[in-house]
Amino acid sequence: MDVRKKSLEMHKLWRGKIKIEPVARATNANELSVAYTPGVAEPCLAIAKDPELSYELTRRWNTVAVITDGSAILGLGDIGGVAGMPVMEGKCLLFREFAGIDAIPLCVSTKETDEFVNTVKNISESFGGINLEDIAAPRCFEIERKLKEVCSVPIFHDDQHGTAIIVGAALLNALKLTGKSIDSIKLVICGAGAAGTAIGRHIANLGCRNIIYVDRFGAICEGMEFENSEHYLLAKESNPYREKGCLEDVIKGADAVIGVSRPGLISKPMVTSMAESPIVFSLANPTPEIMPEDAKAAGAAVVGTGRSDYPNQINNVLAFPGIFRGVLDCRASDVNEEMKKAATIALAELISDEELSCDYIIPSPFDKRVVPAIAEAVADAARRSGIAKL
Numbered sequence: 001m002d003v004r005k006k007s008l009e010m011h012k013l014w015r016g017k018i019k020i021e022p023v024a025r026a027t028n029a030n031e032l033s034v035a036y037t038p039g040v041a042e043p044c045l046a047i048a049k050d051p052e053l054s055y056e057l058t059r060r061w062n063t064v065a066v067i068t069d070g071s072a073i074l075g076l077g078d079i080g081g082v083a084g085m086p087v088m089e090g091k092c093l094l095f096r097e098f099a100g101i102d103a104i105p106l107c108v109s110t111k112e113t114d115e116f117v118n119t120v121k122n123i124s125e126s127f128g129g130i131n132l133e134d135i136a137a138p139r140c141f142e143i144e145r146k147l148k149e150v151c152s153v154p155i156f157h158d159d160q161h162g163t164a165i166i167v168g169a170a171l172l173n174a175l176k177l178t179g180k181s182i183d184s185i186k187l188v189i190c191g192a193g194a195a196g197t198a199i200g201r202h203i204a205n206l207g208c209r210n211i212i213y214v215d216r217f218g219a220i221c222e223g224m225e226f227e228n229s230e231h232y233l234l235a236k237e238s239n240p241y242r243e244k245g246c247l248e249d250v251i252k253g254a255d256a257v258i259g260v261s262r263p264g265l266i267s268k269p270m271v272t273s274m275a276e277s278p279i280v281f282s283l284a285n286p287t288p289e290i291m292p293e294d295a296k297a298a299g300a301a302v303v304g305t306g307r308s309d310y311p312n313q314i315n316n317v318l319a320f321p322g323i324f325r326g327v328l329d330c331r332a333s334d335v336n337e338e339m340k341k342a343a344t345i346a347l348a349e350l351i352s353d354e355e356l357s358c359d360y361i362i363p364s365p366f367d368k369r370v371v372p373a374i375a376e377a378v379a380d381a382a383r384r385s386g387i388a389k390l
Helices: 003-014 029-035 041-049 051-057 085-099 113-126 139-150 158-178 194-205 230-237 268-272 292-297 320-330 337-349 370-384
Strands: 063-068 102-107 129-132 155-157 186-190 210-215 256-259 279-282 302-305
Touching: 041 051, 063 085, 063 113, 085 102, 085 320, 085 370, 113 139, 129 139, 129 158, 129 320, 139 155, 139 158, 139 194, 155 158, 155 320, 158 194, 158 256, 158 279, 158 302, 158 320, 158 337, 186 194, 194 210, 194 230, 194 337, 210 230, 268 292, 279 292, 292 302, 320 337, 320 370, 337 370
Parallel strands: 063 102, 063 129, 129 155, 186 210, 186 256, 256 279, 279 302
Antiparallel strands: none
């Protein structure tokens, strides 16, 4: 059976991929009086005196909200929050399966930025962290910035930063394999939306000095006019040699290209025009910017995609469970750049020099070492940067 048809059938059978089960019991009068009234007054009064006790006396210590406005659902576009609920439930399933974290899917039915921000702010203290999901650019940038300003819990937009962390780890290992240094490469990022922007900024924080973003109008360069306000910031941060033109122009001589755009955008001649031993990450799903076999035929030394049927799958499930496990374990107030960098390095270092190959630059999502390694690295980085409470 086709996987899409199978999925629809199973969703009818499951009627939701997650459920809530009690830890406490209420099968007799004594259990009821302890778990609920009158006994429950005591933990309520304790939390009223010290809100931090909510992490010890409720499920907040291990609970994340997965929140969307439905504007950019998993490659399906703006289909609305309710239609995106199966994706949000799936994300919650992955939190539980991979990191033992309870997650609640929430779909907020508004496209007004301030209304969305206020809604999330007003419920944020019910959770230990907020995972923003499938919110279209450029609103996602403003939403995340505003929420970080007004919320006391960590805010993490996985489509941006989870993707960036994994791509960063894959790139570090690909560079090691090809004998190149991150501070001397030319990197082209095809697609300057949420994922592309975060990938570029994260890789810049890892040490890359020459990053060129390309959108449908061509290379982003300072002095140009843009429809997307975020691109004015990108123009100042990137393209130091002011290269102009389309993807075909600026990809020449590039050591690596990362596609987070649309199918078929990268051609074999483009790959051939890149520097020696080029790295090609074509991450559009389900059809990448260039198929791996075509990229290799054109001379690519290392190829990664978002697909599970090819080597080097760059999948967000490699990052967010471990990141939130570390955040919750140390009760961090944010997910800062130091923590993201630590997660990338920890993920890359899981593959030894002996194991490293052109078909193995990133661990499998089912590698049991991934979540503990990232969680430990993230918690340690949070403590070093002074934002951890434990």
